[in-house]
Amino acid sequence: MRRAAAQDPDVPTTPALRLAEDPDPAVVLALSMREDLTEEQRSALAYVVPHGYHVPPRWVVERGHEPAVARRAAASGHVLLRRSIAMRRDLPADVVDLLARDEDFFVKLTLCEYGDQAPHELVVEMYAYWHGLKWDSLRFHRNFARPGLARYADHPNPRLRHAALYDPDGGPDLVMKLIDDPDVGRWALRDPRLPAGELLRRLTLPGSAGCAAANPALPPATMHRLLDLAGVGPAPGR
Structure with a gap:
């Protein structure tokens, strides 16, 4: 009351x-x-x-x-x-x-x-x-990804290094710079800007294959091959 x-x-x-x-x-x-x-x-x-x-x-x-x-x-x-x-x-x-x-x-x-x-x-x-x-x-947030975030690629804060990957102007060099970062590398491996040759190479490495397999830039033939190796067959009736 x-x-x-x-x-x-x-x-x-x-x-x-x-x-x-x-x-x-x-x-x-x-x-x-x-x-x-x-x-x-x-x-x-x-x-x-x-x-x-x-x-x-x-x-x-x-x-x-x-x-x-x-x-x-x-x-x-x-x-x-x-x-x-x-x-x-x-x-x-x-x-x-x-x-x-x-x-x-x-x-x-x-x-x-x-x-x-x-x-x-x-x-x-x-x-x-x-x-x-x-x-x-x-x-x-709609105002998160902006040009200029790449400046954080060498920052001691791992979250800011991760933020660097959201620079829309960042290219393959940025992704390659962060691909072996212990805190950020798993996101770099999933980045479609990763050069094709390096992406395929990373699929053969035990420490990076899982994340590389989630990269949307993988060629369809490679995706199907990975599904075959995993024993994932086509949906019933297809």
Whole structure:
């Protein structure tokens, strides 16, 4: 009941602020995210930011598409309001730019995970340094693969070396450079830019044959030969 009152927009600001000393941290947190509070009132509350997922306040969910609401939340000193607005997929360009430069790692990560507008450099940064369960999905973000990623081919971070393979301007030399990398080589072996002769050679090597067999550039005749060797026959009736 107190938590519901703390976030209820129909409860006037003054009586709602009486909950500022509530013993339940969830009540104070809910109070801190009210739309009608000034930033000064918000910062005066002793709220605790919880770990993990949080429920965005209703006013951000319902009206976050409005540029004025998005800008206010993105500029707030309350990190959960900034994380909440970062979940929107329809943000003005200036709000995206502001959130992409946020001091909070999870504001930037949320911007990358929820929307297509996150800038390329930020998506690559989150891919390189986020250790959560969904980190690998960031390489499928529409702003991940861009010319210039090949510059990471010698980077000490193996994720950035992997990112180098997503440079659309990278050629066979890039793939060959990474093919024996202990962390990245298995992806290089699957890369269709791998020279044909090297691809066929790698099929004969025990340490690379499995990944090379998954390369989509394999000639159809070679694919069929591999299936025959594996004992995979044609489908019934064919």
